[in-house]
Amino acid sequence: MGRAGTSIVRRSRPRTASRVNKSISLPLAQGGFREGGVTQEQPETSSQTIVADYARLLNTPVAAPDIDAPPFSTDLPKRDAGKKCALLLSAHPDDECLTGVLPLRLLREQNWQIINIALTLGSNSSRRMERKKEVEKACAVLGFAGALPEENGFSDINPAARNADADAWNKKVKRLSEIIAHFRPQVIVMPHANDGHATHVGTYLLGMDALALMPQDFTCTVALTEYWQQIADPNTMIAVKEDDLATLMSALACHAGENARNAYDRRFPALLIDTVRRGEILAGQGKAAPAITFGQMVKLGTWLKGRFVPSALNRVVGTSTTDSISALFA
Numbered sequence: 001m002g003r004a005g006t007s008i009v010r011r012s013r014p015r016t017a018s019r020v021n022k023s024i025s026l027p028l029a030q031g032g033f034r035e036g037g038v039t040q041e042q043p044e045t046s047s048q049t050i051v052a053d054y055a056r057l058l059n060t061p062v063a064a065p066d067i068d069a070p071p072f073s074t075d076l077p078k079r080d081a082g083k084k085c086a087l088l089l090s091a092h093p094d095d096e097c098l099t100g101v102l103p104l105r106l107l108r109e110q111n112w113q114i115i116n117i118a119l120t121l122g123s124n125s126s127r128r129m130e131r132k133k134e135v136e137k138a139c140a141v142l143g144f145a146g147a148l149p150e151e152n153g154f155s156d157i158n159p160a161a162r163n164a165d166a167d168a169w170n171k172k173v174k175r176l177s178e179i180i181a182h183f184r185p186q187v188i189v190m191p192h193a194n195d196g197h198a199t200h201v202g203t204y205l206l207g208m209d210a211l212a213l214m215p216q217d218f219t220c221t222v223a224l225t226e227y228w229q230q231i232a233d234p235n236t237m238i239a240v241k242e243d244d245l246a247t248l249m250s251a252l253a254c255h256a257g258e259n260a261r262n263a264y265d266r267r268f269p270a271l272l273i274d275t276v277r278r279g280e281i282l283a284g285q286g287k288a289a290p291a292i293t294f295g296q297m298v299k300l301g302t303w304l305k306g307r308f309v310p311s312a313l314n315r316v317v318g319t320s321t322t323d324s325i326s327a328l329f330a
């Protein structure tokens, strides 16, 4: 956890000279580019003040909403036949927030049904009931429904367990494929193959194994997310609206036990700011970063004829009215 600086020395008074930024190219969802001139004038501020502001914000607790939440169980929520559906495979309670950008936009902009499958309740068995309550609250804040794959969530979702006990692993794969068959989602969201944490990698393997059990003609969009390690070859950046990020932070704040150990909630906006830097990967090195403030990177593709086929398009979905999230699925 960081600590606010205590001895900020101002070597010069902040200047008030204005700066006019040059126009910036914004890749559109369709793969084109738009000249989006940013010409607002901003007074210059000393770097010491800006650093102190970052440190202050990191140390400012986020208000956790007081909300009644329906309990999760192994009974799956009813599929709403009138809506499209996204299934979010969460390795841990809190991943529904940390990787929830695309599902939240689909909910708010397209009125999709969003289901969070809390695959595990964490490795610490003494905290599982507490973490279950936390994820229930977080999903109530987000507007996601949720369910558990089995009582108290799965254990041993990692590559080593997959190799060590094929029978136990295959039972979990079968259960998850039943869940996918129940919802028949248009989109499944899960961590990417090298997400830097054994349970996240295990969630990817479980998700892909479960998809492989589906009938050969089953197809859906798959969005691979990143948290513990960046995707080496992402193809899509999804801008995060300020309102949506505020909701995601409020939901994250429900995970009080985890935030006490590591300030996941307060670090989240900084992570999404830094992700926009990597827009260069999509636009081409040397090009401008997308003209957005917060973004989450994913690798988007299609589950088709029994395998994951990554999209060949590099795209940025911005936050303007012309940047519809549904363009990803056109």
Ligand SMILES: [Zn+2]
Residues within 6 Å of the ligand: 091, 092, 095, 197, 200
């Ligand atoms: Zn996690």
